[in-house]
Amino acid sequence: MRTPVSDGARHGWVALGTSGERVHAVVLDAAGVTLERVELSAADFPGWAIERESTSAPRWVWNDTPRWYPRLLRAGLQVSRCHDLRLSHLVLAASDLVVDAAALRAASRWHAPPYEAVVPRQPALFDWDSDTARDELPADVDETVAEFARQQAAITQSTDPNRLRLLTAAESAGALVASELHVAGLPWSREAHEQILHDSLGTRDTTTGIPTQIFQLRQQIGELLGDSSVSLDSQPKLIRALHRAGVLVESTSRWELAEQQHPVIAPLLEYKKLTRLLSANGWAWLDEWVHDERFRPVYVPSGVVTGRWASSGGGALQIPRQLRSAVHADPGWKLVVADVAQLEPRVLAAMAADTNLADAAFGRDLYAGIVNSGTIASRSEAKIAMLGAMYGATSGESGRLVPRLRRSYPRAMALVDSAAQTGENGGTVRTWLGRTCPPPSVDWQLAQAQASDSTASEAEVARARRLARDRGRFTRNYIVQGTAAEWALAWLGDLRSRLARLPPAPATERATASGTVFGRQAHLAFFLHDEVIVHAHESQAAAAAEAVRAAAEAAGRLLFGEFRVDFPLDVSIADSAAKE
């Protein structure tokens, strides 16, 4: 295992490409001048890369991290830095900060969907259409070098090269982390999971497969509704059965059912809860997604329009709290579970340089700070108000409370209000580092144009107004959610290099079996917007926890410099990831 060299002077770049079975590398100096061209067989490539990393720690330039990095990891190489051309292209071609994006946009083959969408897990299910084939990502090394040059030029000539350099580096570091998370996997106890399933669902009937608890609830609900054959899984049928029993609901959603007074409600809500567990994370999920005590979801960096990650397969970003105790460290290892308290409002305070809000948050619970300042009476109201301000609430308790925040924190509120106004007017907004939201759709623009015509009907005007407001709420939230995603990338990127610098754990049986770079090393095991889980040998858990905190501080400084805002973490070191 090679430990990444810590960042210091610039180490130059190595651009990679393929041609058939051959790998081509072009070594560039820091100014982008070609120093050397190397051609390798696919088999020789990992060894060559390991050598290169240890001698010069270059920034690896490649078309798409998931097409290159997993095999290097399996060969034992954790690289220190890369430039992901696909992700960077998507950011730069759309960014307001780029002065002339024509050349980038003309290179349309670089505008490509995530690898998972192109190479699906079950290829048979995918229907290749001509567009996808035509837009396949370039792999040739000269095309790689050319795109890299275009991107460097776009950054250098932009109105804010520093931000775009940070953003593309953060995106690229995130791409490395995403591959590492997949290869390492989330430690998952099959036994603990099965215990949870058994405790809540009971045992599966040997012939029907229906768990006893669900079977019994179904019987009980049938009796209470006076219809033993009622279908509980079909909303229309369930609604009709409820109506016959005098429960006058318009939907079968949980909140509406919960309002009703009827003996069938409690068992019905329980039934819905249990069937949800069964279908989303039951025995079938366990068999499909957990192997060798690891859950290995596919993370999709930048899969969300705001820059947040998405995931593909297994519902990685929706693991229910109920199952978190199944996330369990290996014997002799620990989980360091850390999440940021109120990331988004802190990010908003820093973006707006709103010292009142940053001070209210400093060193404590942000909502308690708002209460403390006398702005709002209770913590729960403060939270509702702040979420309403960032999401664009107009009615209800939230809408009522937002004006109070506007009085106490005018700078922060003006920033989100202005983003909303820009969006309503059809404009674009951008995050702190320059990720720019998409322009309004053709349909949206058409609706606005029609509504401004003197012959427009009332319905057309109302629809255009509603669409404009919808877009305003989107852009309002975009700047905050997107900048929070950037903070999280900076946190992850800094953390991965800190963890890589920790000395390896003592040799264990598992280390020899796992066959990857992470067998003996503290490593990231999970990431979810504002939370990380690190898997570390017990001898290193405390150092890993300290690295998590230090990385959060570094991320705050990297984005917001000396502005006085902090990002406090809740950190725990435990065998499982269970909360509370």
Next chain:
DNA sequence: CATGATAGCGCG
């Protein structure tokens, strides 16, 4: 039989 839309619920 396959595809797409919708409801509902899980996560931040």
Next chain:
DNA sequence: AAAGCGCGCTATCATG
């Protein structure tokens, strides 16, 4: 009471 952002996934049901 159920609004106000961003997602993925499952089941059902209408449509091709």
